[in-house]
Amino acid sequence: MLLLLVLPAAGCNAETGPGTEASGSSAQPETTTLLMYAGAASKPPTEEAIELFREKTGITVEVTFGGSGSVLSQMKLTEQGDLYFPGSSDYMERAKRDGDVIAETEARIAYLVPAINVQKGNPKSILALKDLIRSDVKVAIADPESVCLGLYAVEILEQEFSSEERTAFRKNLLNYTGSCEKTATAISLKQVDAVIGWSVFEYWDPEGIETVPLEESQIPRVGYLPIAVSKYTGSRAAAQQFIDFLLSSEGQAVFAKYHYFATPEDAFAWLGSEKPVGGNYSLPPEWIVD
Secondary structure (H helix, E strand, C coil), X not given: CHHHHHHHHHHHHHHHCHHHHHHCCCCCCCCCEEEEEEEHHHHHHHHHHHHHHHHHHCCEEEEEEECHHHHHHHHHHHCCCCEEECCCHHHHHHHHHCCCECHHHCEEEEEECEEEEEECCCCCCCCCHHHHXXXXXXXXXXXXXXXXXXXXXXXXXXXXXCHHHHHHHHHHEEEEECCHHHHHHHHHCCCCCEXXXXXXXXXXXXXXXXXXXXXXXXXXXXXXXXXXXECCXXXXXXXHHHHHHHHCHHHHHHHHHCCCECCHHHHHHHHCCCCCXXXXXXXXXXXXXX
């Protein structure tokens, strides 16, 4: 009887002891819930990918969307979160510089190209960047202090417009929006005639948004969506598992559904020329609203 009691216990320890946990492949994630702070540039495919990931792994990803700078500030202030997924390299570089993410976990999920977005059917016949300074056109851009898309918009306007043209543009500028999602919504709800957004906005709302490509010479750089594990995580293995899922063929198929570019070369083909990828842009003070 003593042997019968001891042997099953020994067998149980052999399956679940520390040696098995250290081997890695059979170890379970530390938690079933992750918290992610994300720029809204990836919202539609990210929401879809989160649901597929939950079905596949049982792990829930709770996400706070917003301007990439705003959600980074939230993560820093609360000292919580497992993943940071901004809308561009600009804010990921800030996060790495300040040590808010584990730099070696960074991965690029998809690529983005700026464009003009107009109401479906293009009722104002906006065909080029210079049309945004016409007196009959109302425009919006994302807040360049907290949203990566706003930085791209200002970079384009500073490069392409004269001082007088920038003044004319500001007269047409209805407001700054607080995220990529709100920028797209401004067109969907017909609050403005045009925004400087991403080419993918058209696929967020095919019934309400149309894309007018910028000339390739007007686009200073191609953006990308970086993701990294937050330094505040208590669940690094599970967070890494989500990143790996986004990089998998199943995760990439979700982003392809919304016409995000899988590689820089895909973006270059759409543009018609090669461009710098990522990088940083310093906001001129005159675009800052007190």
